[in-house]
Amino acid sequence: MTTATALLAIRNLDAGYDGVAVLHDIALSMDAGEFVCVIGANTAGKSTLLRTISGLVAAKGSISFQGEELVGRPSHRIPGLGIAHVPEGRHVFPEMSVDENVTLGAYSVRGASDLAQRRERVLEMFPRLRERLTQAAGTLSGGEQQMVAIGRALMLSPRLLLLDEPSHGLAPKVVDELHDTFLTVSRTGTAILLVEQNTTLALSVASRGYVLESGRIVLAGTSAELSDNDAVRSAYLGL
Template sequence: MTSADPLLAIEGLSAGYDAGDVLHDISLSVAPGEFVCVIGANTAGKSTLLRTVSGLVAACGSLRFDGTELVGLAAHRIPGLGIAHVPEGRHVFPDMTVDENVMLGAYAVRKSARLAERRDYVLDMFPRLRERLTQRAGTLSGGEQQMVVIGRALMLEPRLLLLDEPSHGLAPKVVDDLHDTFLAVSRTGTAILLVEQNTALALSVASRGYVLESGRIVLSGSAEALAGDDAVRTAYLGL
């Protein structure tokens, strides 16, 4: 892959469930180290898009990561390629400790000599978790649980981080902290594909974005251009 090639390249992708396709002829890309967001209404298909990248939804078309075709690839092989997925809903293992939850994220790279270094990186990113390492994850606040699942994903040292509605249900102060965290992760060179219903947040952190409506991409451009688009401002920013 040359520097001009996208890290993630999706072309003509359709995907869905038994009841039918949710995504229709999707084409988008994420360059190495780029921060891209996908915005849209609650039923637009944003989560399905990330689940398709992770191999959890049947698809047709092309979905290539660093030149490797992901369509048809078993889901358990995808994290080993360098893709970490933080699903919506803060899925911690409630009876396991914070430390155990975080370390599970390194399963695909468990033989790496960098695990201790990576753990320190995650705990430096989320100092509150360092204070709660032996605490059961199910006893944490919603914001702290979100730190756990993001930290768990970062243990993989991903080249591409998939974030699904990370601000949902969180207090404004926690959302602001996550804003800073995502920017810090992006500055390390990790590419991020963020799907968000919080359009203001998404466009404030991403450099480029796509608008998804009824499973189709209807608009794309720089985050600045999308934030200034009258249709986006009316439909998603309430302006």
């Protein structure tokens, strides 16, 4: 893969908050439809990376998406390019119904003619949500709220789905369900960039990955290569 043909190409990226650098000289790329993960410790800068792609963090360098430069672009313009971001912590609108939460995901494409079909695809993927369409999202379990957050993002029909710690705080059974969901989404042709502390989950679903330490990418390779790497096995897989 070359950055010239990549769906997402990040080069020489520095980013941080209030003048404090968090990411340093990041280089990362991925093709259309590819499933890539970023693994690392809790303070490695994984969430900052996704927030920077979404235009929520000041940055220097280049983030190219389908040939469009994202650095300096207002964050509210990013979804319209085909990038959907599921932040850590789910962030549903608790007093709104499940249906209202999911439908909000299509706000930036509200004129699209296929919104009903998009909604139906989400409900087919998450049948539990169909049973709870009129229920307030804040009354759902953590796993169900994560389904709402992912379903809301999929209403955009994104070219790229950014997933930030989707398994955090969830029961193992729900994590297994999400594992299957991510693979289903990937098979539709949607590219996924997943950041996870759950390294086992990340490497089981992604085709390749990057290791982020203290804001710098220190390793990259296929998921099989990273799983077999002694440093990764010791630091992140507990082996």
